Amino acid sequence: METQAFQKIHTKINEITKATISLNASGVGNEEIALVNGRLAQVVKIIGNEVTLQVYGGTEGIPTDAEVIFFGRSANLKVGDELSGRFFNAYGEPIDGGPEVEGEEIEVGGPTVNPVRRLQPSEFIPTGIAGIDLNNALVTGQKIPFFADPDQPYNQVMSMVALRAQADKIILGGMGLTNDDYLYYKNVFDNAGALDRIISFVNTTEDPSVERLLVPDMCLSTAEHFAVEKNQKVLVLLTDMTLFADALSIVSNRMDQIPSKDSMPGSLYSDLARIYEKAVQFPEGGSITIVAVTTLSGGDITHAIPDNTGYITEGQLFLRHDTDVGKVIVDPFRSLSRLKQLVIGKKTREDHPQVMNAAIRLFADASNAKTKLENGFDLTEYDRRTLEFAKDYSEKLLAIDVNIEVDEMLDTAWRLFNKHFKRTEVSVKKDLVDKYWPNDSEE
């Protein structure tokens, strides 16, 4: 960001806190951006001629005679096809050693979509992961987070979704990624040769934490550009939204706001909704779908961050380590995609809803059998078969390393039904059983 000749330079700061500075200036607009000794800052409060700026890079080392240059506009970003395959920081500056991007300048954090101009989401986004596609199908225009404990491999799953999801553009927003995870993503994307459709905005733990507040807006403004101007299907991946919310609480704390539940700002719901509600299906075919990660502490989903998220998003996905097969699976009980009904059996094969429910029901029977076993009760012959089924089901379908088409997932499920159960035991509509039950000779 270049300084221009006519811009007035202020050099007298009245007040410095850990995240903000205040100075006297006139003619400054709300949410205008500025540079404070070269660090990006945004106007968050104006009282009379005293302007308070939030300094994204933190205020360490800012002197009271720092140079403050106002830009006379809010934050913007250059977008274009050249963004593809590139890695940027929270300000939209390249961090991959490549050149600056030339392109159309757009405003970051623009207006919201008129609800009557939205379409009801109806397009299926296959990811190849059966725990998602089979049981919790994602739909364009949906927003859904993984609720994961910090030790779970959610970044691996996200990178798999990025590589496999059938979308025109994939935008990764990394917030508080460790440098190792950043390099992991970069490496995975490079090796897969999928870079031509992936754009990344990354804030790592080495960067100031307040900077990550910019990441979702950067990602979603870019997404809007491609979805509206080019009618593309855009998938936005945000990890980790808990660290984003933590940064919000830091800023609100520095601004002396009264915290509400779990030390979070009272506006947390609105702040998160503003981001997640950017997910949309446009009538012209473009769409924005958001898959996020919200890390939990000790699996507690009543904490303000997952709780508010749950009220906003259309379902949630849980990962679990299945000790019986030694693999990470997408938990079929706690995960829920609220929009799956719009596509399963409609955009996918007719037997999808029934197969999905039957398999989960049998998996639930297995889990009851397991409880029986643990409590020292005898198992029936049926119980034993469900346990065998559960192992196969976990390994061949729920495990996150499975990568197959939906039809194949359904066929696999039928094969497992056939292997472990009688036709009458799966309680699927008779006409579907007749049509899809595999011939025994094939087994």
Place this chain on the structure above:
Amino acid sequence: MSKKDNVTKGKITGIIANLVMVEADGPVQQNEICYIVQEDSRLMSEVIKVMGTTAYIQVFESTRGLKVGDIVEFAGHMLEVNLGPGILSRNYDGLQNDLDRMEGIFLERGSQTDALDHEKKYDFKPIAKKDDTVIAGDWLGEVTENWLPHKIMVPFKFKGKFTVKSVAEEGEYTIDDTMAVLLDEDGKEIEVTMVQQWPVKVPIKNYREKPRPFKMLETGIRIIDTLNPIGEGGTGFIPGPFGSGKTVLQHALSKQAEADMIIMAACGERANEVVEIFTEFPELEDPRTGRKLMERTTIIANTSNMPVAAREASVYTAMTIAEYYRAMGLKILLLADSTSRWAQALREMSNRMEELPGPDAYPMDLTAIISMFYSRAGYVYLNNGETGSITFIGTVSPAGGNLKEPVTEATKKAARSFYALSQDRADSKRYPAVDPIDSYSKYLEYPEMVDYLKQNIGDKWPAHVQLLKDALLRGREASEQINILGDDGVPVDYHITFWKSEVMDFVVLQQDAFDEIDAQTSIERQKYMLEKVIDIYNTNFNFEHFEEVNEYFKRVIDQLRQMNYTEFKSDQFHQFEKDLEQIIEERKA
């Protein structure tokens, strides 16, 4: 409307998010509307506090780019809505802008559209005659809006008595035509059109009397109608953690409830849920009239990503529209999803004004604000003896599913019926997941309501409902005992008690909102099925072993559920009933 010769103007002196401080050059009223003048737009705002000559205003739009010194013009009135024919079937935002008329995909800042259609002609029929004496709220004539007789009334703001000088003849008129000329007590002529304005935060009280609700509002949802009915003109609320089915329940209410008009305030919730209504309601049929559901519905949409300050306005806008239609003698159902988001909007603002916070940082007067709002619902006798009603049901989204949080607590004090959604019931797929034991309806305690139920449903109905509740409670106690002592650690009777309550749970309480027949149950059918399960409850059964009980009652339940899924009193229905009788005979003592 306070008339001012000089419009008060002001200049911005401070900005914190959507709270703006304005130095005013003249008188300013609390809750007055004002506009921040920008190059290409005017941003609507509302005065929420005045200190000396500084007005604190909340801006209903993004405040990006506003500067100290920007001009503000005060409107001289509070936030008002336009009331007239053409509100039905519209999709408004929280400030009554017609969303369908907004240009472009995005809601551009400062864009405002007319709430009503000024071109459209309506067929007018006079009701009042020359020389009639009328007061505010009296009916002068009527037009047909969709299918509904829309009364043209003496504007609610008119004070005192008026004499009708003339009423327009039958014919076609636009809403801005003069429909009547009135003479006030000084003989001054006043023209009345089809449109009037009213400030949303002031209740419309042009009725003679507001009795306690004494009729029930049929919703077709058994766990409400049978177990804890809501009174017509009553209030209710539905708290529940995410994923417990709040929105499905509200949508079911909006589709089926026995009301003339449904107003839905989508307040701070998911946009895709509103889109579902936009998509489905113009297609779905109103089972009572055969018309499309959209024809009796008005939606006020302020989804969670729309400006927070307008979220608060949206529920008031919805309530004011409801009061307007109630004054026409109509039965209105007002639904707000979710009132917690509205309370959160209050909290954000209170926080920015640096007010001392109450519990969980909500403003101290939260309880008062919520009860004031709920009190605007009610069943009323109009001045001409006709009746109208607003039944209000709000959802609450308690943080962390904890029903002790401030919004739930405050609402509990204001609303008379309580439908607690339970995570446990939702997890075990017992929908609607309303907890039958924690939920209540205070209306069942009203003697006039009990009389109404006896007269309109049956003499034994209230006693049967009580029996149902007792049986459910006994069933829960039995199940707790079984869980503690083990299946064979308790007498077989415990299992029978538990399973009899399960019959009631599965057959009366649980209902499939997505099944064409089961989704809506008439009161006649509810009565029939309740008597059926009570007969079973009162039957003595013979069992040797607890395992028999479990298996046997599963068959009973399955048979009764098949009945629920078939057309009432059809051949098939009676066949299932016959089969059921045989099953009962098998074990009858």
